Amino acid sequence: METNSLLQIARDYGSPIYVYDAEKIVSQYKRLHTAFNKVKQVKINYAVKALSNISILKLMNTLGSGLDTVSIQEVQLGLKAGFLPEQIIYTPNGVSLDEIEKAAALGVQINIDNLSILEQFGTKHPKTPVCIRINPHVMAGGNTNISVGHIDSKFGISIHQIPHILRIVENTNMTINGIHMHTGSDILDIDVFLYASEILFETAKNFKNLDFIDFGSGFKVPYKPGDIETDIEEFGKKLTNRFNEFCKEYGKNLTLAFEPGKFLVSEAGYFLTKVNVVKQTTSTVFAQVDSGFNHLIRPMLYGSQHEIVNISNPKGRERFYSVVGYICETDTFANNRRINEITEGDILAFKNAGAYCYSMASNYNSRYRPAEILWHNNEAKLIRKRETFDDIIKNQIEIDL
Numbered sequence: 353m354e355t356n357s358l359l360q361i362a363r364d365y366g367s368p369i370y371v372y373d374a375e376k377i378v379s380q381y382k383r384l385h386t387a388f389n390k391v392k393q394v395k396i397n398y399a400v401k402a403l404s405n406i407s408i409l410k411l412m413n414t415l416g417s418g419l420d421t422v423s424i425q426e427v428q429l430g431l432k433a434g435f436l437p438e439q440i441i442y443t444p445n446g447v448s449l450d451e452i453e454k455a456a457a458l459g460v461q462i463n464i465d466n467l468s469i470l471e472q473f474g475t476k477h478p479k480t481p482v483c484i485r486i487n488p489h490v491m492a493g494g495n496t497n498i499s500v501g502h503i504d505s506k507f508g509i510s511i512h513q514i515p516h517i518l519r520i521v522e523n524t525n526m527t528i529n530g531i532h533m534h535t536g537s538d539i540l541d542i543d544v545f546l547y548a549s550e551i552l553f554e555t556a557k558n559f560k561n562l563d564f565i566d567f568g569s570g571f572k573v574p575y576k577p578g579d580i581e582t583d584i585e586e587f588g589k590k591l592t593n594r595f596n597e598f599c600k601e602y603g604k605n606l607t608l609a610f611e612p613g614k615f616l617v618s619e620a621g622y623f624l625t626k627v628n629v630v631k632q633t634t635s636t637v638f639a640q641v642d643s644g645f646n647h648l649i650r651p652m653l654y655g656s657q658h659e660i661v662n663i664s665n666p667k668g669r670e671r672f673y674s675v676v677g678y679i680c681e682t683d684t685f686a687n688n689r690r691i692n693e694i695t696e697g698d699i700l701a702f703k704n705a706g707a708y709c710y711s712m713a714s715n716y717n718s719r720y721r722p723a724e725i726l727w728h729n730n731e732a733k734l735i736r737k738r739e740t741f742d743d744i745i746k747n748q749i750e751i752d753l
């Protein structure tokens with residue numbers, strides 16, 4: 353997206369504000385789809401939690417995407433956005449049987465990730481086909497915050513418990529129609545992913561009624577210059593070969609499913625903030641923007657380094673800044689970062705602000721959550737209004753004291 357369009361959006365709609373470039377979302381979707389065009393049936397289920405605005409979901413629907421959901425509310429959002437129940441997979445973790453039954457009643461594909469619920473659900477609803485989430489115990493990515501496949505992770509049913517699964521399936525007469533893994537975000541190494549896939553294939557052989565194998569997600573996108581990203585084309589080639597081979601062995605053309613969040617929307621997003629204050633201390637120059645971890649928490653939560661560009665002065669000489677927020681808490685977005693000279697009032701654009709940014713925003717410090725814009729066909733379309741004081745107060749109850 354052009355810098356000028358971003359600046360114009362900040363002028364027209366104010367800051368802070370999230371902007372998503374529809375074209376980038378479309379091209380990422382197509383890139384992933386193309387990488388697997390040698391597989392007969394491929395299903396990409398967009399992970400709603402990355403960015404859950406209903407207009408983004410509608411955009412995904414126009415592309416032919418399905419949805420990966422982790423809560424009954426995300427299922428409801430997907431249905432409201434026009435998805436059919438069969439286009440939605442529901443992959444919760446640690447939710448009640450009651451919620452899973454509600455999702456099943458809506459007709460979405462259920463994915464169960466623990467033995468207790470599997471047994472209870474199978475006993476009560478043996479006719480509803482269920483996918484099971486496997487934990488292949490593969491450590492993917494370098495950050496333990498986001499590696500969910502290793503030995504003591506809370507996600508998935510351990511591959512060491514396959515005999516238990518088989519016993520439950522036999523006793524309840526339920527049908528397992530899919531198997532799934534999601535080893536975690538930020539896969540650095542295709543071979544790690546392929547290794548985990550082998551474990552999934554091995555597991556799949558135990559189930560005779562599969563329709564699909566879901567490989568989850570974990571595609572890495574570049575955050576800062578020089579970052580490596582998953583080589584989707586290479587990965588596509590390798591996994592396609594292995595998957596087609598497996599289908600032959602299995603005796604059926606299964607659907608290969610993925611559920612990317614970050615890969616589809618991260619790079620499409622820009623978070624625009626205004627510099628309130630430039631504060632020179634004895635050692636540091638702080639640029640304080642009209643936001644904080646209430647609007648973008650990834651740098652503080654995961655140590656993510658979002659590239660920050662001064663779009664008001666893109667040709668200015670570079671200086672070192674620590675970019676921080678305005679909330680009463682340490683909320684450092686960037687430490688001693690080289691940025692084009694900043695003046696109070698400048699607009700800073702945070703890149704890679706599509707995934708897990710707005711969706712993790714809060715009202716901390718009783719601030720409003722930002723507005724959201726979809727940049728579509730060279731036009732800015734408001735897809736979420738900035739909050740107002742009414743939003744802050746609407747569920748609060750003033751009692752007489």
Ligand SMILES: *Cc1c(COP(=O)(O)O)cnc(C)c1O
Pocket residue numbers: 399401402420422443534536537538568569570571611612613614615707
């Ligand atoms: C969060 C999540 C995803 C998406 O992960 P990304 O790293 O954003 O691609 C996929 N599947 C499940 C089950 C998830 O919880």
